[in-house]
Amino acid sequence: MKLPRIRFFNVLLTSIAVAVGLITLLGYFLLDISPIFVAARLQFIAWGSVLAAMAVWLGVWNLLRVHFKKMASRTKGWAYSVFVLLGAVGALVAALLPASFDGPYQPLAGPYHRLIFEHVITATGGAIAALLAFVLALAGFRLLRRRLSLTSAVFLVTAILALVSMAPTLVGLPEVAIFREAWAWLSQVPAVAGARGLMLGIALGIIATGLRVLLAMDRPYGD
Amino acid sequence: MKSVYGEQNAADRYEGDVARVAALSPASFGAAVTALVSDEAVSGNVLIGPATAEAALLAEAGRRAGATTLAGTDNVAAQAALFAIAEHSLIGEDVYATGAYLGRETAHVASLQAQDFVRWILAGVIVVGALVATFAPDLLRQFSP
Numbered sequence: 097m098k099l100p101r102i103r104f105f106n107v108l109l110t111s112i113a114v115a116v117g118l119i120t121l122l123g124y125f126l127l128d129i130s131p132i133f134v135a136a137r138l139q140f141i142a143w144g145s146v147l148a149a150m151a152v153w154l155g156v157w158n159l160l161r162v163h164f165k166k167m168a169s170r171t172k173g174w175a176y177s178v179f180v181l182l183g184a185v186g187a188l189v190a191a192l193l194p195a196s197f198d199g200p201y202q203p204l205a206g207p208y209h210r211l212i213f214e215h216v217i218t219a220t221g222g223a224i225a226a227l228l229a230f231v232l233a234l235a236g237f238r239l240l241r242r243r244l245s246l247t248s249a250v251f252l253v254t255a256i257l258a259l260v261s262m263a264p265t266l267v268g269l270p271e272v273a274i275f276r277e278a279w280a281w282l283s284q285v286p287a288v289a290g291a292r293g294l295m296l297g298i299a300l301g302i303i304a305t306g307l308r309v310l311l312a313m314d315r316p317y318g319d
Numbered sequence: 320m321k322s323v324y325g326e327q328n329a330a331d332r333y334e335g336d337v338a339r340v341a342a343l344s345p346a347s348f349g350a351a352v353t354a355l356v357s358d359e360a361v362s363g364n365v366l367i368g369p370a371t372a373e374a375a376l377l378a379e380a381g382r383r384a385g386a387t388t389l390a391g392t393d394n395v396a397a398q399a400a401l402f403a404i405a406e407h408s409l410i411g412e413d414v415y416a417t418g419a420y421l422g423r424e425t426a427h428v429a430s431l432q433a434q435d436f437v438r439w440i441l442a443g444v445i446v447v448g449a450l451v452a453t454f455a456p457d458l459l460r461q462f463s464p
Contacts, residue, residue, distance in 0.1 A: 155340035162339050173358035180351075221346040228349075228372055228400075231379050235403040251403065291395045294411040298393045300437055301415030304430040313426040314418065 110312045116140055117310045160184060187212055233259070254282060349373035353380040366390040366401070367414060375400035382406075391417075 122130075123137025163177035190208035194201050236255045239248050261279035308314040324333040341355060342348040353376050356364060364381035366374050370392040378401055381388040390401040391409025402408045409417075412434065419427035451459050 152343065155343065158336070159340045159342070162336050165336065171358075173354055176354055220350070224346045224349060224373065224376070228375060231375055232372075232400055232403065235375065235379065235400075239403045251399075294395050294398065296441060297412035297434075297438065298415075300434040301412030302393075304434050305415045308426060308430060 106315075110315055113315075114310060114312050117306075121310070156184075257282065345371040345373045349376040352377050356380040356384050356386060360384075361386050364388040364390075366405070367392070367409070367417070369393055370397045370401075372397050372400045375404050378404040 119133060120137045120140050123133040123135075123140075126133045160181065163180045167174045167177040167181065187209065190206070190212055193206045193208050195206045233255070236252050240252050257275065257279055261275040305314065309316065320338045321330075321333055324330050324337075341351040355361070356377070357380060361381070361384060364377070364386045366377055366388065367390070370390075371394060374390060374392060374397050378388050378390055382404065387407070388405045389407040389409070390405035391414040392398055392401065393414060398408070398410060402410065416427070416431055418424065419431050448459075
């Protein structure tokens with residue numbers, strides 16, 4: 097029988113990942129028994145934060161590279177890439193500009209990056225959120241046409257009930273209390289029960305996945 | 320990604336930019352990938368991760384582009400949105416069972432069975448706890464610190 101070829105580098109990566117995972121986990125369980133594990137856990141988490149910050153920088157570099165290539169090759173949608181690049185450079189300059197040129201230099205102290213957040217990012221985020229509400233309402237109706245089932249019907253009826261009960265009452269029209277009461281019961285009893293059931297399943301899934309990674313059965317960090 | 324291309328005998332088609340960061344916040348990610356799906360003729364759309372409700376925009380963009388969309392997240396609110404829009408939605412812990420769906424390896428199937436077993440135990444504990452809290456609340460107080 098031919099044995100599979102084991103690469104030393106993969107064994108090394110797996111060993112490091114399993115050891116770091118186990119030590120970090122033990123750091124949570126042996127709080128009062130072994131301060132070494134607690135110190136190791138905090139150190140590993142600090143290293144993880146630094147690596148995550150480096151990954152964000154790499155991600156930004158990748159984003160700029162992809163959009164620069166798209167712009168240079170004039171592929172479809174390249175005009176949006178110009179906005180991305182201009183936005184990135186503009187945001188960086190705004191963050192680096194000081195509040196005043198007198199006194200010691202302090203990045204992120206100037207008013208410009210706050211202006212970008214307040215007048216560009218918050219405004220466009222709000223526009224996307226509004227679009228999302230419209231997309232979801234439309235999707236609810238489309239769902240009934242595409243997937244005609246009891247679940248879809250319940251989904252749509254609940255969504256309509258939520259919209260009706262949360263909408264402001266028109267001036268001059270009497271308020272229909274039954275919709276609000278029905279929605280209050282639905283959102284506090286069956287919805288919470290269902291959400292807790294889902295959360296329970298998700299928590300079990302996370303534990304099982306974590307254990308598989310700790311036991312090196314899953315190796316998301318290598319081949 | 321490079322090793323996956325190699326496994327599928329398509330190593331020559333691998334480019335360094337196939338894996339990319341589209342954006343760094345949920346709203347900007349939704350806006351960026353919505354344009355990407357239509358511009359780059361995407362035929363398959365797999366949305367898996369800690370998505371927020373903005374993932375609904377991506378699933379909708381995939382639907383418009385005619386791409387098959389498989390979506391799953393651990394965010395309950397986003398799950399409801401994706402259930403309505405995505406062709407194939409993963410509910411609850413389905414996201415963590417993709418290994419068993421795709422590979423059917425012993426470890427994955429065994430962990431699914433263990434999850435089901437523990438779920439029944441927890442459901443039993445919840446039902447017994449609810450009954451005790453309803454009919455014999457004094458008994459419960461004896462065990463609480």
